[in-house]
Amino acid sequence: MAKGRVQLHGVMKSFGAVDVIKGVDLEIAPGELTVFVGPSGCGKSTLLRLVSGLELPTGGSIMIGDRDVTLVHPSERGIAMVFQSYALYPHMSVAENMGFGLKIAGLPKNLIKEKVARAAEILQLTPLLDRKPRALSGGQRQRVAIGRCIVREPEVFLFDEPLSNLDAALRGQMRVEIARLHAKLGATMIYVTHDQVEAMTLATRIVVLNAGRVEQIGAPIELYRHPANLFVAGFIGSPRMNFMDGLVDGAEADSVSVRLNGATLRLPRHNADVRPGAKVTVGIRPEHFRVGPGVDAGDDQAVEFDSVIDLVERLGGETLAHLRMPSLSDGVLVVKMSGDIALRIGTGLRVGVRLAQCHLFDAQGRAVGEPGSRAAVAA
Amino acid sequence: MNLIGTARRDAAWMGRVNALIRYGVLIGVGLIMLYPLFWMVAASFKPNHEIFGSVNLWPKDPTLDGVVKGWRTGTEYSFATYLLNSFMFIIPKVVLTVVSSVLVAYGFARFRMPGKQLWFALMVATILLPKSVLLIPQYLMFRELGWLDTYLPLYIPCAFATDGFFVFMVVQFLRGIPPDMEEAAVIDGCNSLQVLWHVVVPVIMPAIISIALFQFMWSLNDFLYPLIYLSSVGKYPVALALKMAIDVTEATAWNQVLAMSTIALLPSLIVFFLAQRYFVEGITSGSVKG
Numbered sequence: 133m134a135k136g137r138v139q140l141h142g143v144m145k146s147f148g149a150v151d152v153i154k155g156v157d158l159e160i161a162p163g164e165l166t167v168f169v170g171p172s173g174c175g176k177s178t179l180l181r182l183v184s185g186l187e188l189p190t191g192g193s194i195m196i197g198d199r200d201v202t203l204v205h206p207s208e209r210g211i212a213m214v215f216q217s218y219a220l221y222p223h224m225s226v227a228e229n230m231g232f233g234l235k236i237a238g239l240p241k242n243l244i245k246e247k248v249a250r251a252a253e254i255l256q257l258t259p260l261l262d263r264k265p266r267a268l269s270g271g272q273r274q275r276v277a278i279g280r281c282i283v284r285e286p287e288v289f290l291f292d293e294p295l296s297n298l299d300a301a302l303r304g305q306m307r308v309e310i311a312r313l314h315a316k317l318g319a320t321m322i323y324v325t326h327d328q329v330e331a332m333t334l335a336t337r338i339v340v341l342n343a344g345r346v347e348q349i350g351a352p353i354e355l356y357r358h359p360a361n362l363f364v365a366g367f368i369g370s371p372r373m374n375f376m377d378g379l380v381d382g383a384e385a386d387s388v389s390v391r392l393n394g395a396t397l398r399l400p401r402h403n404a405d406v407r408p409g410a411k412v413t414v415g416i417r418p419e420h421f422r423v424g425p426g427v428d429a430g431d432d433q434a435v436e437f438d439s440v441i442d443l444v445e446r447l448g449g450e451t452l453a454h455l456r457m458p459s460l461s462d463g464v465l466v467v468k469m470s471g472d473i474a475l476r477i478g479t480g481l482r483v484g485v486r487l488a489q490c491h492l493f494d495a496q497g498r499a500v501g502e503p504g505s506r507a508a509v510a511a
Numbered sequence: 512m513n514l515i516g517t518a519r520r521d522a523a524w525m526g527r528v529n530a531l532i533r534y535g536v537l538i539g540v541g542l543i544m545l546y547p548l549f550w551m552v553a554a555s556f557k558p559n560h561e562i563f564g565s566v567n568l569w570p571k572d573p574t575l576d577g578v579v580k581g582w583r584t585g586t587e588y589s590f591a592t593y594l595l596n597s598f599m600f601i602i603p604k605v606v607l608t609v610v611s612s613v614l615v616a617y618g619f620a621r622f623r624m625p626g627k628q629l630w631f632a633l634m635v636a637t638i639l640l641p642k643s644v645l646l647i648p649q650y651l652m653f654r655e656l657g658w659l660d661t662y663l664p665l666y667i668p669c670a671f672a673t674d675g676f677f678v679f680m681v682v683q684f685l686r687g688i689p690p691d692m693e694e695a696a697v698i699d700g701c702n703s704l705q706v707l708w709h710v711v712v713p714v715i716m717p718a719i720i721s722i723a724l725f726q727f728m729w730s731l732n733d734f735l736y737p738l739i740y741l742s743s744v745g746k747y748p749v750a751l752a753l754k755m756a757i758d759v760t761e762a763t764a765w766n767q768v769l770a771m772s773t774i775a776l777l778p779s780l781i782v783f784f785l786a787q788r789y790f791v792e793g794i795t796s797g798s799v800k801g
Contacts, residue, residue: 186694205697206698207699207701211698213694216691218691219691220695221692221695221696221709221713222713223714232709233698233699236700237700280695280699
């Protein structure tokens with residue numbers, strides 16, 4: 133049974149001379165909540181609109197379930213879509229908004245009423261059914277927009293940045309509601325966002341897009357732990373990963389030695405295809421640094437750096453320190469520490485990191501080799 | 512303390528004087544502008560000899576003579592016939608204008624088509640075309656069609672969105688409305704015409720009402736086109752009937768003419784006040800949002 137499965141084969145889209153989607157292959161399993169994430173203009177919304185049928189691809193094919201829907205009208209694809217602006221019909225009541233698709237499909241009135249009532253029940257909209265959209269709050273409007281989808285019982289739900297018009301508190305609340313809804317309905321959902329917290333918390337799988345191409349597809353934690361390239365490494369995780377330039381010193385079967393910042397790091401890597409002297413980038417997540425004198429002294433699985441504190445951001449629950457290293461000319465290193473830590477700007481700080489938690493990318497930005505031990509990285 | 516108190520009192524007094532002057536001027540100018548209208552309404556209730564004989568606005572011997580006789584008119588038809596005649600072409604004209612302008616504007620605002628910019632520019636250019644340029648070719652065309660002395664030449668052109676100004680107005684209005692709603696309707700299963708009818712038309716209702724009102728008022732006041740195309744007196748609209756009242760009799764009964772002018776004003780006034788809220792909203796949103 134392939135109901136709810138979405139497959140994209142070599143999907144391309146150009147607007148005039150501009151290629152927005154440059155060949156995307158993707159398979160979404162039934163019941164998955166897949167999040168398309170990427171910077172502005174990466175083509176994530178366009179890709180969603182291609183799935184919805186609001187745009188037609190210039191190449192490739194799209195399957196929903198067992199059907200090729202590449203050229204099928206949006207209403208016949210078995211999809212429903214929630215728009216960023218809610219896109220409710222201002223002159224219709226909540227009930228009319230939710231039942232409009234069914235009315236156009238020619239369903240009998242009592243059946244429409246029944247389905248609307250059921251969807252309203254799920255979304256706690258029952259007391260609001262007679263109101264007009266302008267009399268609703270942002271969160272309520274968004275729920276109506278979701279209700280309009282539920283009523284149609286689609287194979288696939290499409291969400292186009294549904295929470296970006298809401299304030300932070302409401303966004304958190306709606307995020308939980310969408311996760312709950314997904315658990316309850318078990319339907320396939322495709323969700324577009326530029327907010328990586330939404331992506332990480334909601335997704336079964338994340339598709340990271342950049343400049344019209346898929347950079348990596350994987351479970352959120354998979355992307356966090358093993359980014360396939362520099363782009364994904366920099367995009368997933370907040371604050372973003374620190375990058376430092378190094379040179380390969382030598383490569384062995386299970387490790388790569390990298391000269392960095394005056395020290396030689398022996399990073400555990402299997403099947404690394406690098407030559408000595410090649411330029412590489414070492415990536416370290418801000419939260420993987422450990423702070424304090426001698427935290428990793430004497431541990432050959434770790435490395436330590438001396439630095440000077442440039443700026444401190446105290447967030448209460450965590451502290452971000454921006455560090456400058458005497459030997460690191462380019463930019464600043466960000467270190468994330470849990471708890472509220474009083475640090476003085478201009479003073480020295482010794483930070484350490486376990487080698488297993490260092491990421492390594494070659495000159496083309498691809499991750500080098502396979503991580504030495506997954507258990508070590510996860511630690 | 513005392514000084515501040517005096518200064519404050521001075522400022523308040525100055526403010527009041529200022530307001531007095533401001534409103535005085537405004538009311539004065541307003542009265543000058545409205546005086547002809549008042550004069551016309553007042554003259555409707557005066558006997559004919561009093562109209563030019565006295566500067567008084569208020570009639571000395573108020574009489575309904577002008578209204579009654581004016582209504583009967585000097586022709587074989589009553590004024591009611593002429594009013595009805597006006598509506599005979601105004602109603603189809605308004606309906607056709609609204610339907611065609613909205614359809615064409617929707618096309619321009621929402622559909623991709625080859626050479627759209629050029630077509631739109633041409634459409635806007637027709638707004639600038641002087642009406643009199645078209646008179647003779649149009650007359651010849653309608654004569655060939657055998658439409659002279661019918662109302663068809665007055666409203667059939669409106670079925671083809673010939674009023675570029677209205678199309679332009681709706682296009683501007685639509686440009687201010689995000690297309691998300693229409694896309695949601697497409698996903699809900701609507702075809703283009705259903706999207707237009709169920710979603711776009713309710714949203715642009717203020718613009719539609721503005722179009723209907725403008726067209727209604729302009730058509731009711733239109734003198735030239737009925738004059739050219741209509742030859743039977745029995746088909747004359749109000750504007751021609753009023754003119755006729757002036758030159759069919761040697762000594763014009765001005766009180767009758769003015770009484771009928773006053774009555775001719777009423778439809779526009781009634782329609783305007785009924786739809787005033789939408790009308791004003793329509794003009795501003797249409798022009799500002801583009």
